[in-house]
Amino acid sequence: MRVAFFITCFNDTLFPEVGQATVRLLERLGHTVDFPLDQTCCGQMHFNTGYQLEIIPLMRHFVRVFDTAEYIVGPSASCVGTIRDYYSRIAEIADDAQLAAEVQHLTPRVFELTEFLTEVLKVADVGAYYPHRVTYHPTCHSLRALHVGDHPIRLLKAVRGLDYVELPRAAECCGFGGTFAIKNADTSIAMLSDKLRCVLDTHAEVCVAADTSCLMHIGGALSRQRAGVRTAHIAEVLASVEE
Amino acid sequence: MSSSAKEAILYRIRTALHDVPPTEQPDDVAITRAYRQQDDRPHAQVVEQFVEMTVDYKAIVHHMSEADLPARIAQSCQDRNLRRLLVPADLPTAWLPAYEGLEIVTDDPSHPFANADLDATDGVLTGCALAIAQTGTIVLNSGPNQGRRAITLIPDYHLCVVYADQVVSIVPEAIAALRSSVVEQGKPLTFISGPSATSDIELNRVEGVHGPRTLEVIVVERDPQG
Amino acid sequence: MASALIPLIPFPEAAKTALADTQLRRNLGKATQTIRAKRAAVVDEMDDWEELREAGRALKDRVLRHLDQYLLQLEESVQRAGGHVHWARDAAEATRIVAEIAKSHDAREVVKVKSLATDEIRLNDGLAAEGIQAIETDLAELIIQLAGEHSSHILVPAIHKNRSEIREIFRRKLADTEDLTDIPADLAAAARRHLRQKFLTTKVAISGANFGVAETGTICVVESEGNGRMCLTLPPVLVTVMGIEKLIPTWQDFEVYMQLLPRSSTGERMNPYTTFWTGVAEGDGPQEFHLILLDNGRTHTLADQIGRQALHCIRCSACLNICPVYERTGGHAYGSVYPGPIGAILTPLLVGVEHAPSLPYASSLCGACYEVCPVKINIPEVLVHLRAEVVRHYQATKGINTYAYAESVVMKMLAYTFADRTRYETAQKLARFGQGPFVSEGKIGNLPGLLSGWSTMRDLRPVPQQSFRDWWRSRNEQ
Numbered sequence: 026m027r028v029a030f031f032i033t034c035f036n037d038t039l040f041p042e043v044g045q046a047t048v049r050l051l052e053r054l055g056h057t058v059d060f061p062l063d064q065t066c067c068g069q070m071h072f073n074t075g076y077q078l079e080i081i082p083l084m085r086h087f088v089r090v091f092d093t094a095e096y097i098v099g100p101s102a103s104c105v106g107t108i109r110d111y112y113s114r115i116a117e118i119a120d121d122a123q124l125a126a127e128v129q130h131l132t133p134r135v136f137e138l139t140e141f142l143t144e145v146l147k148v149a150d151v152g153a154y155y156p157h158r159v160t161y162h163p164t165c166h167s168l169r170a171l172h173v174g175d176h177p178i179r180l181l182k183a184v185r186g187l188d189y190v191e192l193p194r195a196a197e198c199c200g201f202g203g204t205f206a207i208k209n210a211d212t213s214i215a216m217l218s219d220k221l222r223c224v225l226d227t228h229a230e231v232c233v234a235a236d237t238s239c240l241m242h243i244g245g246a247l248s249r250q251r252a253g254v255r256t257a258h259i260a261e262v263l264a265s266v267e268e
Numbered sequence: 269m270s271s272s273a274k275e276a277i278l279y280r281i282r283t284a285l286h287d288v289p290p291t292e293q294p295d296d297v298a299i300t301r302a303y304r305q306q307d308d309r310p311h312a313q314v315v316e317q318f319v320e321m322t323v324d325y326k327a328i329v330h331h332m333s334e335a336d337l338p339a340r341i342a343q344s345c346q347d348r349n350l351r352r353l354l355v356p357a358d359l360p361t362a363w364l365p366a367y368e369g370l371e372i373v374t375d376d377p378s379h380p381f382a383n384a385d386l387d388a389t390d391g392v393l394t395g396c397a398l399a400i401a402q403t404g405t406i407v408l409n410s411g412p413n414q415g416r417r418a419i420t421l422i423p424d425y426h427l428c429v430v431y432a433d434q435v436v437s438i439v440p441e442a443i444a445a446l447r448s449s450v451v452e453q454g455k456p457l458t459f460i461s462g463p464s465a466t467s468d469i470e471l472n473r474v475e476g477v478h479g480p481r482t483l484e485v486i487v488v489e490r491d492p493q494g
Numbered sequence: 495m496a497s498a499l500i501p502l503i504p505f506p507e508a509a510k511t512a513l514a515d516t517q518l519r520r521n522l523g524k525a526t527q528t529i530r531a532k533r534a535a536v537v538d539e540m541d542d543w544e545e546l547r548e549a550g551r552a553l554k555d556r557v558l559r560h561l562d563q564y565l566l567q568l569e570e571s572v573q574r575a576g577g578h579v580h581w582a583r584d585a586a587e588a589t590r591i592v593a594e595i596a597k598s599h600d601a602r603e604v605v606k607v608k609s610l611a612t613d614e615i616r617l618n619d620g621l622a623a624e625g626i627q628a629i630e631t632d633l634a635e636l637i638i639q640l641a642g643e644h645s646s647h648i649l650v651p652a653i654h655k656n657r658s659e660i661r662e663i664f665r666r667k668l669a670d671t672e673d674l675t676d677i678p679a680d681l682a683a684a685a686r687r688h689l690r691q692k693f694l695t696t697k698v699a700i701s702g703a704n705f706g707v708a709e710t711g712t713i714c715v716v717e718s719e720g721n722g723r724m725c726l727t728l729p730p731v732l733v734t735v736m737g738i739e740k741l742i743p744t745w746q747d748f749e750v751y752m753q754l755l756p757r758s759s760t761g762e763r764m765n766p767y768t769t770f771w772t773g774v775a776e777g778d779g780p781q782e783f784h785l786i787l788l789d790n791g792r793t794h795t796l797a798d799q800i801g802r803q804a805l806h807c808i809r810c811s812a813c814l815n816i817c818p819v820y821e822r823t824g825g826h827a828y829g830s831v832y833p834g835p836i837g838a839i840l841t842p843l844l845v846g847v848e849h850a851p852s853l854p855y856a857s858s859l860c861g862a863c864y865e866v867c868p869v870k871i872n873i874p875e876v877l878v879h880l881r882a883e884v885v886r887h888y889q890a891t892k893g894i895n896t897y898a899y900a901e902s903v904v905m906k907m908l909a910y911t912f913a914d915r916t917r918y919e920t921a922q923k924l925a926r927f928g929q930g931p932f933v934s935e936g937k938i939g940n941l942p943g944l945l946s947g948w949s950t951m952r953d954l955r956p957v958p959q960q961s962f963r964d965w966w967r968s969r970n971e972q
Contacts, residue, residue, distance in 0.1 A: 034912065037962040038922050039955065044962035060966050066912035071905060073859060075881030079909035086913050111878075169861035198818045202858025209856065210947025211510045215519075215822040216858070217951065245952030248937065274581040277738065277789045281562045284797035288559045294743065297556035303545035305749065321763065377777055383694040383728055403756075403764035416778040417727045417769075421720065422694075439764075440749035450710055450745055454575050456775050459752075459768035464720040467760050468634035468650055469657050469678040471525040477633060477682045478689065479720025479767060 026056045026146070029094030031135070033101045033237075034066035040237045046264035047100045047138060050151060053264070064090045069107040072115070074204045081119045084112055088127045096145065097135045100260045102235050103203075105137040106170030137167065138260055139235055143176040149183060154267040156186030160229035161259075162220070162243065164236040165198050177235055177259055184262060190227040194219070201242040217246055224254060232256045305444075307402075307437035314401045314437045318430075319487055321404030325462025326475045327483040334491040337429065341365050341393065344427055344484055354389040354423055356415025363393065363429065375419050386418060391425035392480075397449065397457075399435045400442045406430060406485065407442060408458045409449040417458060426460075426480040432489045498616045499791075499845050501829025505852040508827040509819075518824055521656045526814075526821045532761025533812060533866070540757070549750045551870040554806035557708075557741045558796060564708040564741050565787060571711030575773020577783040584790050588735055589620030591786055592700060595733050596626050601698040604733075605689075607715060607725045608632035609702025610648055610809055611735045611788055613831045617700070628700065629692055631721035633685050640667040646825030648832065649759055649811040654824050657681065682719075689721065699725035699780070703736035704808065705751060706785070709744040712772045713785065716755060716765050726769045732780035737788050739796075739805035751808060754868035758810035791844030800879040801843045806869040807836055813863035813873060819856060828853065835863035839876040847883040851898075854880035901944065919963070926957045 028051055032044045048058050067087055068080035087108075091097050099105050109132050116125035142148045161181055167173045182189050200206065200216025207213075220243060224232050232247070234240050237258055244256035307314070315331075322329050330340055342365035345353055354373045355364065364372055373389050375381055395413030396406045406428055408414050413429070420426055436442050449455045464479030475481065501508070512518060537543055557564050569579045582588035596604055604621070606612065606628050618628040618639075630639045634652040638645055641663045645651030652660065661676040668688050674680060701722070705714040713734055715722050726732060742751065748770075756765045774783050796802055814820045814834030825833030830841040830850070838857055842850040854877050857863075863873040888898040911917045932938045938954035940946075948954065960968075 032962050034918070038925065039957060041958055041960060041962035041965055045965060048966075060963070062963060062967070063915045065915060065918040068909075068912075071909055073878055073881070074901075074905065075854075075878065075883075075885035076902075076905045076909065077882040077885075079906055082913040083909060110875075165858070165860035165862075169865055196862070198858050198860035198862070200818065200858060202860065205855065205858045207945060207947045209506050209509065209819075210950060211506065211513050212819055212822055212856075213858070213947075214951045215513050216818050241955070242952060245948075245954055248953040248955075249939075249951060273583050273587060276583055277581050277787070277793065278562050278565070280789065280793035281565075281738075281796060284793050285559065285561070287799055292559065294556055294560040294563065297552065297559055299549060299552045299556060300545070301549055301750075303542040303549060303750070303753075325762075325766075380777065387690070387694060400764070405764045410775065410778050417723070418779075421723050421727055439753050443746060443749040443752070447745055450712055450770065450772055454772045454775060456772070456779055457768075457770040458723065459764065459770075461762070461764040461766050463766070464718070465766045466633050466678075466682055466719045467529075468632070468637070468652060468719075469660060469681060470521070471528045471650060471653065472678060473760075473762075474678040474682050476679060476686075477719035477721065478631070478686055478693070478724055 027095055028056050028058050029091055029097045030058050030060045031064060031091070031097050031099035031104070032060070033099055033104045036100060036237055039241070040258070043100050043237055043258040043260055046258065046260040050260055050264040051098070053266070054146065054148065054151065059094070061090045067104045067107055069104050070203055072107055072111055077115060077118055080115055084115050085124065088124070088131055091131065094134065096141065098138055098141045099135070100138045100235070100258060101237065102137045102164055102167035102171050102173070103238060105135055106166040108132060108135050110170060137171055137173065137235065139167070139177040139180060140171055140173050142180060149179065151180060151183070151263045153184045153263045153265050154186050155184045155262045155265045157230045158188040158190060158228065159231045159233050159262065160190045160192045160224060160227040161195070162192055162199060162224070162232060162234040162239065163195055164234050164239045167235045168196060180263060181233065181259070187262070190229050192227055193223045199239050199243055201239045203238070206242060217242060221246055221250070221252070225252060229254060233259050233262055235259050304438060305440040307441065309437060315432045315435050315487065318399055318401035318404065318435045321401065322462070322485055325404050327404070327462050327485050329485045329487065331487040333489050337486065337488050338362055338365070340486055341427065342367060345370065345391065348391065348425060350391045350425070352389040354386065354392040354419055356394060356413060356419060359393065359395070359413050375415050377416070380416065383418065383422065386422040389423050391427060392419050392423040393427045394420055395429045396434065398442060398445055399430045400439060401435050402438045403461055405442070405459050405461045407446065408460065409446065409455045411449070411455070417456060420458070421479060424480055425482045425484070427484045427486070429486050429488060432487055497845070498614050498831045499841050500849045501853065503829060505827055505829070505856040508829060509823040512823045512827045517656070518654050519822060521654055522821055522824050525650070525653050529761055529815045533758060533815065536757045536761055536763055539763070540753070546750055546753055547868055547870050550754050550868055551806060553742060553747050553750060554869055557743060558739065558802060558805055561738065561741070561796065564743065565738060567708040568706055568711060568741060571707070571709065572773055572785050575711045577711065577773040577785055580784060580786045582786050582788050582790070585615035585620070588615050588786055588788050588790070589617055592617060592733055592735070593621055593624040593626060595731065595784055596621070596698050597624070599697050599731055601626065601696070603627045603629060603692070603696055604698045604700050605629050605631050605692055605696045605725050605729065607699070607701040607717065607722045608635045609700070609735060610831060611702045611737050612700060613645060615735070615788070615790060617735070629689070631689055631693070631725060633682060633719055636685055637663055640664070644826065645831065646833065647811060647814060648809055648834070654826070693724040693728055696729050698731045698733065699729040701725055701732065701734045703734050703740050704755070705742050705748070706736055706740050707745055707747070708741055710772055712745065712770050714748070714768060714770045716768045718760065718766045720767055723767050723769055726771065727779045730780055731782045733784045733786065735786045735788055738792050755808055755810055758812040758866065758868040794846070795840070795843040798843060801839065801876050803871050804836065804840045804843050804876060806871050807840065808869055810868055812866040812868065816862045816866045818860060818862070819858065828856065835873045836871070839873055839880060842880050847880055848887050851884045851887065854884055904944070922961050926959065929956055
């Protein structure tokens with residue numbers, strides 16, 4: 026299968042290793058990965074912060090870049106969620122019927138990575154090896170926008186060597202929320218503190234999620250506290266093999 | 269002034285709804301009632317569930333044949349050492365308990381008691397309009413054996429007789445059965461699920477605030493010969 | 495008189511104060527965790543929950559799209575059943591109508607059932623100005639009234655108080671409470687003693703309404719304690735203040751809402767008491783009934799095609815209880831009678847975003863509120879829609895708020911940069927060089943200006959030397 030890889034601007038700039046892992050994983054599973062170099066940003070941050078007019082050119086660009094791709098796969102539930110839930114609304118705001126039609130053609134082709142693995146490729150075991158104690162934080166967008174359910178956890182449980190520990194109060198938001206973490210920093214930190222306590226209670230070595238943004242938030246605090254727990258994107262875990 | 273407020277509000281509404289096509293009628297907005305509206309379980313199971321749910325809401329519940337009803341009523345009243353038992357005027361005389369020191373106080377619609385007089389009774393005995401198994405709810409509609417609303421509210425103890433054939437399974441069945449009470453007779457209804465309670469302190473349910481602090485329910489299987 | 499809807503302090507500031515109150519955080523954490531578990535358990539019992547939610551949503555949609563027609567039908571039904579109907583454009587008008595009715599019966603005291611509509615119009619203060627004392631009879635409302643505070647939760651106004659705090663308030667304010675314990679049942683009994691005579695003797699009662707049925711004129715009040723039944727049954731005169739959105743089309747529709755509401759709000763299969771009345775019933779309950787239909791910003795909300803769904807709300811409070819923000823800040827931080835996720839959309843919709851611009855941002859958009867809403871209000875969708883309104887407002891009133899203006903400039907610049915590959919790649923390089931001064935020991939521990947909120951608790955990893963696209967290009971060149 027031919028996959029157009031949507032890295033997301035965030036991972037492209039800050040977490041290239043997540044993109045590299047995704048490419049390794051998909052290629053290991055026998056698929057061809059394209060990376061349209063013209064891609065930039067889906068506009069999630071703008072949309073969620075209220076800059077709806079400003080996102081229109083970003084969306085036009087995105088639609089153009091991925092125009093011909095059969096499957097568009099991104100390692101971010103929140104970016105994929107934005108496209109799926111809100112691009113048609115933005116086309117409405119742009120008052121552009123042509124764009125609306127293009128969006129309608131685009132959205133069914135966009136998948137979050139774990140969703141793509143389990144629902145399109147129907148893979149239950151990606152053949153990974155990751156000998157660590159791992160807990161999983163199901164990010165809000167993977168849980169409540171994309172409804173991926175426990176698919177990511179099942180993928181993790183199939184990884185050889187991986188010791189999966191359930192995260193208490195897992196479904197609760199970590200407090201990131203994009204610009205929320207800055208505009209409402211105190212509340213965000215209060216939410217994060219409780220999430221950290223739950224992560225530490227698991228005695229996991231690694232906290233895994235399907236969104237790097239939430240992981241940057243959780244990992245940033247773990248680093249500040251020198252907690253000795255690291256974070257990893259699920260693509261990095263699933264891409265790991267025995268050396 | 270009021271009529272101008274009415275016109276102003278209606279005008280604001282119509283302006284606000286400029287996106288609704290003028291030809292659209294309320295029924296054009298589809299309602300899908302795909303939820304359960306009836307339950308076909310055997311009635312014995314339904315009655316069993318009513319008992320279970322009512323107990324779960326901290327009511328005292330008995331389940332018996334009609335022949336045992338008068339003795340049960342008397343026993344319940346005596347156990348609580350009731351001195352003044354309030355009853356609606358149309359209550360079957362067979363239900364009325366009698367023991368030394370008990371006064372039966374009848375609320376006669378033509379000479380209704382004042383609130384203070386009702387407050388001077390220490391319990392009330394009534395029937396009901398129907399009951400809902402799924403939620404452990406008793407429904408009063410001021411109909412036979414129930415009296416007016418105030419009499420089941422002011423006394424601290426409510427003893428309620430529910431015939432098994434008055435128990436419906438789920439909420440939609442109750443709403444359907446109560447339709448004529450409301451639409452044709454304009455009667456007020458009261459749904460009662462357990463004794464008075466509050467969750468206002470730390471969201472923990474505590475039984476007993478302003479309504480009757482004790483609810484006792486007698487579920488009666490009707491005598492087939494009766 | 496200050497509005498009960500317009501926040502005086504922006505949410506982030508008010509939240510900061512609330513977050514510093516550790517007792518409050520403990521009380522709220524305990525209460526919300528308890529009620530979440532209860533709700534989840536009774537919702538799980540229902541295999542047709544999703545179908546009920548969909549019907550609950552659709553019925554409200556039908557009502558709102560034809561609200562004028564349904565209100566006229568309700569008015570006619572209530573009048574036919576012997577009730578009087580009044581219309582009130584705003585808080586002042588509604589208060590005046592209530593005061594006139596009370597005065598016509600020489601009532602200096604009125605008893606009240608807990609009602610958000612009357613809290614919203616600050617009816618108690620309005621009546622006090624007319625020399626009429628309103629006595630709150632719901633336990634939590636009584637606690638708040640005695641403490642001289644405001645509600646912090648739409649269902650359990652005193653959720654921020656624990657039992658020993660409540661005991662202290664009762665000891666200070668109620669007679670014969672020297673020996674009062676902090677056992678909840680004893681606290682409830684103290685309230686029972688305090689209010690008993692008021693119920694038996696007061697001439698006029700005031701209530702809100704959970705539902706009004708257009709078809710029959712039936713009004714419904716859902717409650718737990720019996721104070722509602724007392725107020726709705728014993729005083730000879732009853733005045734009900736009902737928001738114009740509380741309508742449901744037919745009697746049958748209770749089969750939906752009497753399932754959705756109790757399970758969503760108190761986590762019970764059915765709340766202890768529900769009263770349904772249709773006008774006046776001879777010889778049973780009040781012999782004079784007034785229904786006041788209140789607008790007070792609802793038509794403004796109705797005009798917003800995306801925000802309109804906020805009027806579906808049946809005030810169950812499930813969204814407050816599940817909300818991770820509400821759980822930490824409590825209700826007072828929202829500065830409105832309507833706190834929590836529903837308040838973050840309803841308040842600005844009722845009063846205009848310019849009067850509550852921080853509320854649409856008081857959410858991490860986690861979506862838990864939408865998931866539990868029994869009438870499927872897509873709160874995150876309305877939040878981002880209102881954020882756009884806020885941005886539009888600040889862009890139109892350039893300079894009114896320098897922070898907002900600076901943000902707007904940055905966001906526009908970013909959007910311009912990201913819309914083109916060359917500009918985007920240049921920006922990536924600039925970020926890599928520009929971060930220099932902030933990086934120390936391989937981490938960024940301090941950020942300037944708008945971003946400083948990030949670094950109080952979180953390190954940031956520096957922008958790596960090679961972006962993904964750099965890696966991809968180098969790999970494909972090999």
